[in-house]
Amino acid sequence: MDSVTLKKLKEKFSDSIVDTHSFRGDETATVKKEKIVDICKFLRDDNELLYNFMMDITAVDYYGREPRFEVVYHLYSLKYNRRVRIKVPVPESDCTVDSIISVWIGADWFEREAYDLYGIIFKGHPNLKRILLYEGFEGHPLRKDYPVKGRQPLIGPKN
Amino acid sequence: MGIINSQQSAVGSLQSGEEQVLGSSVLLTKLDEIIGWGRKYSFFLYPFVTACCGMEFMSLAGPRYDLDRFGSALPRFSPRQADLLFVVGTISHKQAPILVKIYNQMTEPKWVFSFGVCATSGGFYDNYATVQGIDTLIPVDVYVPGCPPRPEMVIDGLLKLQQKVAKEKWSDWPRGEAPVTQNQNLKIKI
Ligand code: SF4
Numbered sequence: 001m002d003s004v005t006l007k008k009l010k011e012k013f014s015d016s017i018v019d020t021h022s023f024r025g026d027e028t029a030t031v032k033k034e035k036i037v038d039i040c041k042f043l044r045d046d047n048e049l050l051y052n053f054m055m056d057i058t059a060v061d062y063y064g065r066e067p068r069f070e071v072v073y074h075l076y077s078l079k080y081n082r083r084v085r086i087k088v089p090v091p092e093s094d095c096t097v098d099s100i101i102s103v104w105i106g107a108d109w110f111e112r113e114a115y116d117l118y119g120i121i122f123k124g125h126p127n128l129k130r131i132l133l134y135e136g137f138e139g140h141p142l143r144k145d146y147p148v149k150g151r152q153p154l155i156g157p158k159n
Numbered sequence: 160m161g162i163i164n165s166q167q168s169a170v171g172s173l174q175s176g177e178e179q180v181l182g183s184s185v186l187l188t189k190l191d192e193i194i195g196w197g198r199k200y201s202f203f204l205y206p207f208v209t210a211c212c213g214m215e216f217m218s219l220a221g222p223r224y225d226l227d228r229f230g231s232a233l234p235r236f237s238p239r240q241a242d243l244l245f246v247v248g249t250i251s252h253k254q255a256p257i258l259v260k261i262y263n264q265m266t267e268p269k270w271v272f273s274f275g276v277c278a279t280s281g282g283f284y285d286n287y288a289t290v291q292g293i294d295t296l297i298p299v300d301v302y303v304p305g306c307p308p309r310p311e312m313v314i315d316g317l318l319k320l321q322q323k324v325a326k327e328k329w330s331d332w333p334r335g336e337a338p339v340t341q342n343q344n345l346k347i348k349i
Pocket of ligand 1: 213247278308
């Protein structure tokens with residue numbers, strides 16, 4: 001059974017929704033990356049949705065699959081006590097997605113984190129640089145092809 | 160956990176003829192010993208607390224386990240005033256230069272206490288982010304593994320350190336800066 005959120009999303013963005021999933025109130029929509037900012041704005045502003053709290057942005061590396069990456073957004077509506085998960089597939093060849101800072105300013109550090117650890121470029125982010133690791137670190141360690149023993153110490157031996 | 164009778168090493172061995180002559184008004188001992196005895200009961204520790212082990216450190220320093228009983232009650236938050244570096248928790252590669260800097264800033268004589276398995280060997284964080292044991296960076300005197308270690312273990316470690324300090328000689332100091340200090344690959348200023 002589709003909930004309000006998924007139904008409204010499907011009505012409004014029928015060409016951009018790749019897939020939806022709903023199980024015991026746990027809702028997910030997979031959408032095309034070109035539309036992510038519009039979709040977020042809609043989810044935030046529509047009177048029956050009001051997803052005013054951007055809880056988390058993260059990414060997944062499905063190594064060996066195409067598109068390889070997925071950026072995952074978790075949203076929460078304080079008004080209706082509802083949650084939704086938006087997934088955006090991102091291919092390795094064009095590892096970018098539009099930044100949603102213009103919608104929720106709180107996305108800033110989450111996008112930096114996803115960039116730092118997965119190397120996904122958030123277009124339009126005002127300050128996209130590493131947040132957890134240090135300047136000079138090479139590669140993105142949560143990618144599945146980062147070597148397990150890949151150590152880059154600032155001081156002392158590699159071990 | 161053994162309780163060490165502290166008076167013994169410095170004072171107890173003085174059943175010599177001189178003492179019998181001089182009575183209890185004069186104390187004869189070796190300078191090394193009396194200084195070691197003084198040092199081991201007056202650690203000023205610097206808690207370099209970075210992770211969950213810090214909770215256990217708090218219970219250790221609090222009234223129940225009461226580090227004050229062992230003469231190391233007063234944490235100093237300036238390395239220049241401290242002589243016992245307590246490394247409590249996970250040390251990441253990003254933080255490693257800071258740890259080395261803190262160690263170098265401490266005045267000698269100084270000792271290092273590795274609190275918990277993360278500081279000791281990296282623990283289960285065998286990954287890109289974590290230093291695999293602080294002894295790759297600075298000299299360590301006592302290792303106390305455990306995740307986190309029980310306060311009793313830490314106290315036992317502290318008593319072991321006291322035994323070690325009591326046996327030290329003048330010639331053991333100074334040790335100088337940490338050997339890795341020159342081996343930096345810093346691209347940012349800390
Ligand atoms: S040893 Fe365990 S408790 Fe201590 S910092 Fe590491 S993970 Fe945390």
